[in-house]
Amino acid sequence: QVTLRESGPALVKPTQTLTLTCAFSGFSLSTTGVCVSWIRQPPGKPLEWLALIDWDDDKYYSTSLKTRLTISKDTSKNQVVLTMTNMDPVDTATYYCARSGIVGATYYFDYWGQGTLVTVSS
């Protein structure tokens, strides 16, 4: 059974760094082709793709946010971590992690975490 769960602070202050953890089970990020991504959704707004890390430790980022984002994995702990620096109120959103690499043998998200709401406010 595949599960993903996001965790991190619910509230951060402007200019702080956000660290989110995606803990997953039911698959391994060392399996060829498997990837984990982060996606966010501000309240009432569309989904926004943020970053992806694959089984081979290749990393890809949103163009507009790449200077602020770092994605990493700990395969032994079955975790993926996203850090976002210099947080701003416009970064208030629900942050999701999701698995890809199985369906269609490419980057489609077949399992998502429940999401974690992060509010940026002083």
Add this chain to the structure above:
Amino acid sequence: DIQLTQSPSSVSASVGDRVTITCRASQDIGSYLAWYQQRPGKVPKLLIYTASNMQRGVPSRFSGSGSGTHFSLNISSLQPEDFGTYYCQQVNRFPHTFGQGTRLEIK
């Protein structure tokens, strides 16, 4: 970045109606497009991948078509549980962008 433009932004339809949502890419993405359904307060759910392949467990009234820059999601006979917002996503090139969403309301 590849831009995805969905139309319409919102649609209201009756149970039993046929609904079509389109997604246009700013450049050729082959068939590397997915459709997701997101009900209010819920996690997105994969419906269609590689433009026309149905994900397991998705009702057969959902279908996808298209290639290159023009794609469509069709719901052949709308059901009450189909309300929500539908997103297209391209995975042809990083970053993997989403469309702005189409909100589907049931009359």
